[in-house]
Amino acid sequence: MSTIALERGLDELKSYLDNQGYKTVYADEIDGNISVYIYLDQNILGQQTFHAALDNSLKADTTSAPSGILLINARNKTNEEIKYMIESRTYSPLFFF
Numbered sequence: 001m002s003t004i005a006l007e008r009g010l011d012e013l014k015s016y017l018d019n020q021g022y023k024t025v026y027a028d029e030i031d032g033n034i035s036v037y038i039y040l041d042q043n044i045l046g047q048q049t050f051h052a053a054l055d056n057s058l059k060a061d062t063t064s065a066p067s068g069i070l071l072i073n074a075r076n077k078t079n080e081e082i083k084y085m086i087e088s089r090t091y092s093p094l095f096f097f
Contacts, residue, residue: 002035004086006074009040016079022086036070036086 005027006014017024027037072085084090 002033003030004036004038005030005034006038007040010038010074013038013074013079013082017083017086020083034069036072038072038074038082040074 002023004017004022004024006017006024007027014024014026025031025034027039070086070089072082074082077085
């Protein structure tokens with residue numbers, strides 16, 4: 001199972017996902033491949049931790065075809081909704097207008 005990275009401040013969600021059997025790390029502790037990046041800040045594309053996560057994930061496993069990273073905006077979502085998004089690979093919109 002791949003790792004789920006979460007921004008700092010999502011402690012309750014991290015604990016929930018850990019209890020559901022997922023392997024989770026905080027975004028600033030990523031040391032390998034991740035399949036999901038969960039964030040709160042709308043300006044995700046400008047964050048250094050996101051760029052590091054993407055870079056580390058793309059370099060971590062060169063033997064298999066890249067599958068991408070699922071981005072999930074955790075704002076106004078329940079733990080159960082986020083779990084469903086992870087399991088169904090449903091993407092969050094990056095921008096809100």
